[in-house]
Every structure is written in C-alpha cells, then in structure tokens.
Amino acid sequence: MTYDATFRVWRGDATGGDLQTFTVAVNEGEVVLDIIHRLRATQAGDLAVRWNCKAGKCGSCSAEINGRPRLMCLTRMSTFGEGETVTVTPLRTFPVIRDLVTDVSYNYDKAAQIPAFTPRAREKDGTHRMQQVDVERSQEFRKCIECFLCQDTCHVIRDHEENKAVFAGPRFLIRLAELDMHPLDVVDRKDAAQDEFGLGYCNITKCCSEVCPEGIHLTDNGIIPLKERVVDRKYDPLTWLGSRIGRRPKD
Amino acid sequence: MHAGRAVGSGGAVTATAPRRTGAVAPGHGNGMPAPRRAAIAARTLRTDRWWIQPLLVVLALVLFTIYATFRAFQNAHYFSEPYISPFYSPCITTACEGSSFPELFTGPSWISPALYVLIFPLGIRATCYYYRKAYYRSFWLSPPACAVAEPHKRYTGETRLPLLGQNIHRYALYAALVINVILFYDAVLAFRDETGAWGHMGLGTLILLANAVLLFLYSVSCHSCRHIVGGRLNNFSRHPLRYKAWMQVSRLNGRHMQLAWASLLSVVLTDVYVFLLATDTINDLRFF
Numbered sequence A: 001m002t003y004d005a006t007f008r009v010w011r012g013d014a015t016g017g018d019l020q021t022f023t024v025a026v027n028e029g030e031v032v033l034d035i036i037h038r039l040r041a042t043q044a045g046d047l048a049v050r051w052n053c054k055a056g057k058c059g060s061c062s063a064e065i066n067g068r069p070r071l072m073c074l075t076r077m078s079t080f081g082e083g084e085t086v087t088v089t090p091l092r093t094f095p096v097i098r099d100l101v102t103d104v105s106y107n108y109d110k111a112a113q114i115p116a117f118t119p120r121a122r123e124k125d126g127t128h129r130m131q132q133v134d135v136e137r138s139q140e141f142r143k144c145i146e147c148f149l150c151q152d153t154c155h156v157i158r159d160h161e162e163n164k165a166v167f168a169g170p171r172f173l174i175r176l177a178e179l180d181m182h183p184l185d186v187v188d189r190k191d192a193a194q195d196e197f198g199l200g201y202c203n204i205t206k207c208c209s210e211v212c213p214e215g216i217h218l219t220d221n222g223i224i225p226l227k228e229r230v231v232d233r234k235y236d237p238l239t240w241l242g243s244r245i246g247r248r249p250k251d
Numbered sequence B: 001m002h003a004g005r006a007v008g009s010g011g012a013v014t015a016t017a018p019r020r021t022g023a024v025a026p027g028h029g030n031g032m033p034a035p036r037r038a039a040i041a042a043r044t045l046r047t048d049r050w051w052i053q054p055l056l057v058v059l060a061l062v063l064f065t066i067y068a069t070f071r072a073f074q075n076a077h078y079f080s081e082p083y084i085s086p087f088y089s090p091c092i093t094t095a096c097e098g099s100s101f102p103e104l105f106t107g108p109s110w111i112s113p114a115l116y117v118l119i120f121p122l123g124i125r126a127t128c129y130y131y132r133k134a135y136y137r138s139f140w141l142s143p144p145a146c147a148v149a150e151p152h153k154r155y156t157g158e159t160r161l162p163l164l165g166q167n168i169h170r171y172a173l174y175a176a177l178v179i180n181v182i183l184f185y186d187a188v189l190a191f192r193d194e195t196g197a198w199g200h201m202g203l204g205t206l207i208l209l210a211n212a213v214l215l216f217l218y219s220v221s222c223h224s225c226r227h228i229v230g231g232r233l234n235n236f237s238r239h240p241l242r243y244k245a246w247m248q249v250s251r252l253n254g255r256h257m258q259l260a261w262a263s264l265l266s267v268v269l270t271d272v273y274v275f276l277l278a279t280d281t282i283n284d285l286r287f288f
C-alpha cells in the first residue's frame, strides 16, 4: 500500500521563506516524520528538521501539521486522506532558525526563572518521606516531555509577542502548580505566579490541554487549581482573614 | 548524591535564574507580525471546520438568553400548583403566584419577581471556568479555536478589571448552592397535589426533581468547589475524609462541561413544562 502524497513544507529562515510543494511516496504505517525524512533523502537534502526518539518521548519533533501543533513522529499518515495535501510548518510562536527548526530558548529562559524545588528539612534518619497520595497530583505534570506544543498553541504569546515578557506559558504554569502542590516543598509561589509569571493572562480556553501529546490536563489539574490558590491568597477576603488570624495553616 | 546539590535541610536543589522583581507590566501590541518568526501570512492553516464549535456555542447561548429574558420579564405563567418554574424560584415578593416561598416584601408590580433572583444563576454561569472558556472563544474570539489567530491587537486576559473580577467565582458558587437547596425544596413541595395534600406525584414532580439534581451536580462539579473540598491541601494523607471528597468531586469535575449544558437545558425544559401547565395547554401526567 504505497501512494504518492502531496506535501507542502515551509522552507526558509528568519529573513523569509515560503511553503514549497513536493510529491513524495508514503508507505503503510508511516508517520509524518518518516515522510519528512524521505523528502530529505530524495528531494531536499538540506531540509532542516529536529528529531530524536521517533517515539513521542523526546519532544524534539514539534511542528504544525495542517495548522495543528503536533509531534511529527506521532502523527500517522493514515489520519489523512490519500488525496489530501499535508502542510507542515515550523512552530509559529517561536523565532525560526531554518525550515522546520525553531529557536525555543524563550522556554528555557522561563524554566530557569521558576523558583526551584526547595524541600523541607530531612527526617532524623536523613530521608524525605511522603505519601503517594500527596505527590500524585504533582506527578501528572512530571510526564511533560517539554515538546512546547502547549507554549506554541497558547494564544497569549502566539498572537501577542509582547506578552512573552510577562507570561511564562502553560508548561511553566503547571511547573509552578506542581511545586506549589508538592508535599515537601516549602517555597510559596502563589504571588510570583500571579505577579511575575502572568497566571492572570491565561483565560482558560484550554488549547494547551488540547494539544499536549502526554495528555496532561494542564488547565483542569494545574492552571485552574493554581488560580484558585491565588484567589485564596489575594482575592478572597475570608481566606485572607483566616490566614491573618492564624486559623488556616499552609496546607 | 549529585555534585552541587544542597544536601541536608532547606536548600533549593537547583539554582534559580534571576528574574525581574515585582509585578510586570503588560506589553503593548501593535498588531504587527512578530519578528523572526516563520513568514506565514495565513491566519490559520487548519483544514478542519474549526468554526463549527464556536458557532454552536454562540447559537445555544443566544437562544438561551433570548428565551430566559423573555420568560424572566413575562411575569406570568410561571406557577401551576404545585409546580414553580426555576426561573422564578425562590419567589420572594407578595406579588408571587402560589406560595412556595415566604413572601419577604412587596415590590413594584411591574418588576417581575424573577429579576430579584436572576443574579444568582447568572453569577455562577458568567464566572464559571467552563463558560468562560466557551464565551471567550466563541463571542470574544480569543482565540476562536486553537492555533487560529485572534483578531485583537492587545490582550491582557484576566489580569485587570473587569475580567479580574472572575476571581470572585467561589462566592457565586456559595450563592448558587443556596439556590440549589431551594430548588430541592420546590421539588419536595411538588409531592403535594393542587389542594396542598401530600402524596401526589406527577411528571412535573419528576421534572422538578431531575432539574434540581442536575443543577446541584453542576454546582458540585465546579472547579472552585473542587478546590475548597480538598484541592487547596498539600497533604491529603493527613485529611482522609477531605481526600475522599476531593476524589468524588474530581470525578464529577471531569464532566463539568456536560453538566453545564445538561443543567442549562433542564432549566429550560422545566420552565417550558410549567409554562404549558400554567397556560392550560397540557395537563400534568399524574402517577398518583
């Protein structure tokens, strides 16, 4: 079962570029990344593309396929009709380096700014103990492979470059949530989440959750709970009062 | 274990990069394409019909608003012994038809009693995390669908008034829970017959009851509710009962969108049923 597919691939760099059309063979069971590799092997030897594991685990091969942020290695060709043109572009939210490769350093800068995990003192026997039920919520976010598809699709920065300075993006809002929920961590990140990492910019329209290849419930389990924690701290007069008169311990 | 790790007590495990201190100011967009991004002119390259979902939401919410506004101002046909329409409950003025609730005051007769209580269901729905998603996407187009560019030049989200006000959502929830109790009370009263004797049940009783249940599930599945019953804790193991409650609410919370629509529809259907009874268009189906 081999057929010829029409591919439109964006080629160029920061100074300009365009969608170029190719006809390329597709075999049964292949994914978009296979086709990009075949293109490179047969027609476009200098096509720049970033990939590594081909198993949806390294987060390198993020791109936009027919306008949707996807991992190329997890997008089966069988999801397209044989006559359908498949359009592949680089992530549109980040500066392009060349062809399908973008400069995602915005994400690494934000990652480095998150107040680091700071555990409480160890037990007398030198260990840190916690119950599974207490870390379970944080562990969902540990599945993240840092493909940055959520960052790419988030309209706060996708459509408003100027917001990059003030908004850390969904991936790092769930990092803040992960640490804020962590039973061992002692740093409070609620004020920073709202004032410095731009939690309030998120309008919970859930595109991050829609594109996450790990199926992380970024909005329901991370961002909304974090918003609620910030409300406790900053906007709810009752919980504010409770914490003032010492009726409400940290957890 | 690893070099550079602060072993022992308290220390951060990795270093944190410096960042700006204090609150940051929003950016000022000019609607121009961002520098150094791939030059693609199309607003979206999506090939599916991404506009269907926002369109359906607009249609549903506009139809509901028209219907609810009409009924709230109509000030008639909202009561048919022993049933009261949810739009008019609790009915708190002396002008009310029926006597399902203590009459607290005499309002001007041209003000429909629905208007005094409308704010409560409106409050929870308008600030609900799900409905926010729905109307930000479909009415404000921010964004209309994922990876479809929004038309606005600037965007500040929920960082400033009036949208900063969405943070009072939990108070809207508390108010809605009170209304939930009243709707159950209405459903209990619906076990009386026209003369006020207990031991009646008709199709209307079932409808009122189902409506009260759906609205209650909508409230309980709320994200703020999930936070309040347990989400704010960091040590579930020390609060086993709240952990159980949180697990239950979390399960319902996964269905919050469905419950939001189901309860909206049930309010309309319940009201229609009472309207048809009150205008003598149909008769209540009596079970006993």
Ligand code: SF4
Pocket: A150, A153, A154, A155, A156, A169, A170, A201, A202, A203, A204, A205, A206, A207, A208, A209, A218, A219, A223
């Ligand atoms: S839910 Fe919030 S963080 Fe996620 S994509 Fe939408 S605006 Fe961005």
Ligand code: SF4
Pocket: A059, A143, A144, A145, A146, A147, A148, A149, A150, A151, A171, A211, A212, A213, A214, A215, A216, A218
């Ligand atoms: S949260 Fe999901 S979409 Fe975002 S970077 Fe991690 S794996 Fe990718």
Ligand code: FES
Pocket: A051, A052, A053, A054, A055, A056, A057, A058, A059, A060, A061, A062, A071, A072, A073, A074
């Ligand atoms: S190549 Fe590793 S995620 Fe696709």
Ligand code: FES
Pocket: B124, B127, B128, B129, B130, B131, B169, B173, B218, B219, B221, B222, B223, B224, B225, B256
């Ligand atoms: S009612 Fe929808 S989130 Fe609270």
